[in-house]
Amino acid sequence: xxxxxxxxxxxxxxxxxxxxxxxxxxxxxxxxxxxxxxxxxxxxxxxxxxxxxxxxxxxxxxxxxxxxxxxxxxxxxxxxxxxxxxxxxxxxxxxxxxxxxxxxxxxxxxxxxxxxxxxxxxxxxxxxxxxxxxxxxxxxxxxxxxxxxxxxxxxxxxxxxxxxxxxxxxxxxxxxxxxxxxxxxxxxxxxxxxxxxxxxxxxxxxxxxxxxxxxxxxxxxxxxxxxxxxxxxxxxxxxxxxxxxxxxxxxxxxxxxxxxxxxxxxxxxxxxxxxxxxxxxxxxxxxxxxxxxxxxxxxxxxxxxxxxxxxxxxxxxxxxxxxxxxxxxxxxxxxxxxxxxx
Amino acid sequence: xxxxxxxxxxxxxxxxxxxxxxxxxxxxxxxxxxxxxxxxxxxxxxxxxxxxxxxxxxxxxxxxxxxxxxxxxxxxxxxxxxxxxxxxxxxxxxxxxxxxxxxxxxxxxxxxxxxxxxxxxxxxxxxxxxxxxxxxxxxxxxxxxxxxxxxxxxxxxxxxxxxxxxxxxxxxxxxxxxxxxxxxxxxxxxxxxxxxxxxxxxxxxxxxxxxxxxxxxxxxxxxxxxxxxxxxxxxxxxxxxxxxxxxxxxxxxxxxxxxxxxxxxxxxxxxxxxxxxxxxxxxxxxxxxxxxxxxxxxxxxxxxxxxxxxxxxxxxxxxxxxxxxxxxxxxxxxxxxxxxxx
DNA sequence: CACGTTATCGCAATCGATTGCAACAAATTT
DNA sequence: AAATTTGTTGCAATCGATTGCGATAACGTG
Numbered sequence: 249x250x251x252x253x254x255x256x257x258x259x260x261x262x263x264x265x266x267x268x269x270x271x272x273x274x275x276x277x278x279x280x281x282x283x284x285x286x287x288x289x290x291x292x293x294x295x296x297x298x299x300x301x302x303x304x305x306x307x308x309x310x311x312x313x314x315x316x317x318x319x320x321x322x323x324x325x326x327x328x329x330x331x332x333x334x335x336x337x338x339x340x341x342x343x344x345x346x347x348x349x350x351x352x353x354x355x356x357x358x359x360x361x362x363x364x365x366x367x368x369x370x371x372x373x374x375x376x377x378x379x380x381x382x383x384x385x386x387x388x389x390x391x392x393x394x395x396x397x398x399x400x401x402x403x404x405x406x407x408x409x410x411x412x413x414x415x416x417x418x419x420x421x422x423x424x425x426x427x428x429x430x431x432x433x434x435x436x437x438x439x440x441x442x443x444x445x446x447x448x449x450x451x452x453x454x455x456x457x458x459x460x461x462x463x464x465x466x467x468x469x470x471x472x473x474x475x476x477x478x479x480x481x482x483x484x485x486x487x488x489x490x491x492x493x494x495x496x497x498x499x500x501x502x503x504x505x506x507x508x509x510x511x512x513x514x515x516x517x518x519x520x521x522x523x524x525x526x527x528x529x530x531x532x533x534x535x536x537x538x539x540x541x542x543x544x545x546x547x548x549x550x551x552x553x554x555x556x557x558x559x560x561x562x563x564x565x566x567x568x569x570x571x572x573x574x575x576x577x578x579x580x581x582x583x584x585x586x587x588x589x590x
Numbered sequence: 591x592x593x594x595x596x597x598x599x600x601x602x603x604x605x606x607x608x609x610x611x612x613x614x615x616x617x618x619x620x621x622x623x624x625x626x627x628x629x630x631x632x633x634x635x636x637x638x639x640x641x642x643x644x645x646x647x648x649x650x651x652x653x654x655x656x657x658x659x660x661x662x663x664x665x666x667x668x669x670x671x672x673x674x675x676x677x678x679x680x681x682x683x684x685x686x687x688x689x690x691x692x693x694x695x696x697x698x699x700x701x702x703x704x705x706x707x708x709x710x711x712x713x714x715x716x717x718x719x720x721x722x723x724x725x726x727x728x729x730x731x732x733x734x735x736x737x738x739x740x741x742x743x744x745x746x747x748x749x750x751x752x753x754x755x756x757x758x759x760x761x762x763x764x765x766x767x768x769x770x771x772x773x774x775x776x777x778x779x780x781x782x783x784x785x786x787x788x789x790x791x792x793x794x795x796x797x798x799x800x801x802x803x804x805x806x807x808x809x810x811x812x813x814x815x816x817x818x819x820x821x822x823x824x825x826x827x828x829x830x831x832x833x834x835x836x837x838x839x840x841x842x843x844x845x846x847x848x849x850x851x852x853x854x855x856x857x858x859x860x861x862x863x864x865x866x867x868x869x870x871x872x873x874x875x876x877x878x879x880x881x882x883x884x885x886x887x888x889x890x891x892x893x894x895x896x897x898x899x900x901x902x903x904x905x906x907x908x909x910x911x912x913x914x915x916x917x918x919x920x921x922x923x924x925x926x927x928x929x930x931x932x
Numbered sequence: 933c934a935c936g937t938t939a940t941c942g943c944a945a946t947c948g949a950t951t952g953c954a955a956c957a958a959a960t961t962t
Numbered sequence: 963a964a965a966t967t968t969g970t971t972g973c974a975a976t977c978g979a980t981t982g983c984g985a986t987a988a989c990g991t992g
Binding site for chain 2: 308360361363365514520539540543545546547
Binding site: 317 | 939940941943946947949
C-alpha cells in the first residue's frame with residue numbers, strides 16, 4: 249500500500265492514496281486534498297506540482313472515504329421491482345429504454361447509478377435499499393405489484409420516485425403517462441378507420457394495462473360498440489398462443505389493441521400465421537412506441553409514451569427531493585403514431 | 591441526526607446509526623456492530639435485544655463506512671463504452687439482455703452493480719472508473735472502439751473483464767462468442783437451402799461484425815460462390831434505407847445475412863415492402879437470437895449467442911480475478927437456430 | 933524596528949463501522 | 963479461599979478524505 253522507507257521518500261509499493269502523494273510532495277494530506285480540488289488557499293506552484301504527481305501515479309481520491317466524510321454518496325439507486333414477472337428477466341425494451349435514458353441523465357449530472365433488479369420476496373426489499381445508505385435517492389422503474397410496499401416506505405423516505413400510475417391520495421411520487429387517455433386514443437383511431445369488432449389483448453391486472461383497457465372500452469362504448477378482452481400473461485409466447493387460439497374460434501376481430509408493442513409483435517405474428525392481411529383484414533395497434541415498433545412488418549401503429557420526457561421528469565423531481573425541495577407527481581400525455589398496421 | 595439529551599436516552603431525532611442504537615441499548619457501538627453481525631462473543635440476550643431495537647428503528651449499518659473500513663466496496667462496475675455509436679442510446683436488446691443477465695448474477699452473489707454508460711471522450715474514462723475506488727471489479731459490455739484504452743488499463747488493473755473478441759497477445763480478459771464460426775454457420779445453412787446469391791448486411795468495421803462476415807465469406811468461397819457485402823451503419827433506419835436502395839438495383843440476392851437480429855428486422859421490413867416473399871424469394875438470417883427474433887413475422891432464423899452462459903462466464907472470471915486468482919479468456923460456440931425466415 | 937496583513941500550509945477532528953486487545957465479572961477448579 | 967477459566971463488553975485504532983481553525987513565514991507600512 250503505502251508503507252514507506254523510514255523517513256525517506258522511496259515508496260515500497262505503488263502510491264494509491266492522497267497521503268502517499270503528500271509524502272512524495274513533502275506536504276500534508278490536507279494540502280493534497282485542497283490542491284486536487286483547486287482550493288484557492290494553496291499556491292499555484294504546489295497545486296500544479298501535486299496535480300502532476302497525482303496524475304503521474306494515477307492517484308485519485310477514494311470515493312468511499314470522500315462520500316463518507318461529505319455525508320453524501322453521489323449515487324442514485326435504480327431498481328426494477330419484478331413482482332408479477334418473477335421468472336422473467338428484464339427484457340422488455342420499454343423499461344430498458346427508460347432505464348437507459350435515466351442512466352444517461354444521472355451520469356450527465358454527475359451521479360453514479362446503482363442498479364438493483366429486485367425480486368420482491370418479502371416486504372423488506374425496499375427498506376433495505378433505502379437504509380443501506382449507499383444512495384442519495386431511489387428511482388423505481390415500474391411499480392409492479394408492490395404498490396403497498398412503496399407507499400409504506402415513501403411515507404418515511406422522501407427521495408423516492410417511481411414510474412407508474414398516480415392514484416388519489418397516493419403518498420409516493422410517481423411519474424407516468426395517462427393510460428386511460430392512451431387507450432381512448434387507440435380506440436378512437438380504430439373506430440375512425442371504420443373498425444367495429446375491437447379486441448384488447450393483454451393482462452388487465454396491472455394498473456397501467458387496466459387503465460389502457462378502461463380508456464379503450466370507454467371510447468368504444470361511447471361509439472356504441474363493444475370491446476372484447478383477451479386476457480393473457482404478457483410474455484411473448486403466451487400472447488402468441490392466446491392469440492392463435494382466439495383466431496381459431498368465434499368471429500374474427502377487425503382491430504386488435506395490444507397492451508404493449510412487444511405483445512403487438514406476437515399478435516402480428518399470430519395474425520399473419522393465420523393467413524390474415526394486416527391491416528386490410530385486421531388492424532393492429534400497440535402501445536409504447538419502442539424503437540422496434542417502426543421496424544416490424546408492417547410497421548406498427550402505436551401509442552407513444554415519451555420516454556425521454558418521462559425520464560427527465562423522474563430525474564428532475566428526484567433531484568429536487570434529494571435537495572430537500574418539494575416535488576409533485578406528473579402525467580405525460582400519450583400520442584398516437586400512425587404507421588402501416590392500421 | 592443523533593444528538594441526544596444530555597446524558598439521557600431521549601433522542602432528539604430519529605436514530606440512524608449504530609451509535610444511536612448503542613445509546614438506546616446502553617452498550618457500546620462495538621457491541622451493536624457485533625450483535626448485528628451475529629458475532630458469537632456477544633450474549634444471546636443482548637444480541638436479541640439489540641437486533642430488535644435496530645429492526646424497530648429501521649437502522650442498518652451504513653455501507654459506505656463499512657466498506658471503507660473493510661477495504662472492499664461490495665460493488666462491481668458495469669460499463670458500456672459507446673465509441674462508435676456516440677449519438678445512440680443504449681437500446682440494442684442484445685447488450686441490454688447481457689446487461690440484465692450480468693446484473694442478476696451479481697446481485698445473486700451479493701454484489702451491487704454500479705452502472706456507467708460511457709461516452710469515451712478522452713482516453714481517461716477507464717482510469718477514472720478504476721481509480722475512483724468505488725468498485726471491486728469492472729465489467730465492460732462491449733469493447734467498442736476502445737480496444738487500446740482497455741489494453742492499457744488492463745495491464746495495471748486485474749479485475750477487468752470485457753465482452754468481446756480475443757486477439758493473440760491481448761492483455762485484457764475477454765469473453766465472447768466465435769463470430770467467425772457463427773458467420774460460417776450462417777453461410778452453410780443458406781447454401782444447404784440451395785441459395786447462391788449471398789448478401790451480408792451490416793457494418794464490417796467493428797471486430798465482431800468483421801469476423802462474422804469473414805466466416806460467412808470464407809464458407810461461401812469454399813462452396814464456390816461469392817458473398818456480396820452491403821456496408822451500412824447499424825441503426826435501424828440506416829439499415830432499412832440501405833437495404834431498400836440495394837433491392838431497387840442490380841440482381842436480387844436470394845439470401846441475406848444481417849449482422850444482428852435488430853438489423854435483420856429492418857431487412858425483413860425492406861424486403862416485404864419490396865413485395866418479396868420471405869423465405870421463398872429471399873431467405874433472411876440474423877445474429878444474436880434476441881428474445882424478439884422468435885416473434886418477428888416470419889420468425890427469424892438466426893445464429894444464437896448464449897448470453898446466459900456468456901454472462902455467467904464473465905461474472906465467474908471477474909470474481910476469480912477479484913479474489914486474486916488467475917482467469918483466462920473464453921470463447922462460446924454460436925449455434926444455428928432455424929425458424930421460418932430461411 | 934515593531935506591528936499588522938496576507939498568503940500558505942498543517943493539526944486534528946470528523947464521517948460511521950469494524951476488530952484486536954484488554955478489562956472485568958462470573959463461574960469453575962484446585 | 964485463592965487461582966484459573968470462561969463469557970461479555972468496552973477502548974481505541976483504523977479505513978481515507980475533508981475542512982475549520984490556528985500557526986508560520988513573508989511581506990508591507992509607519
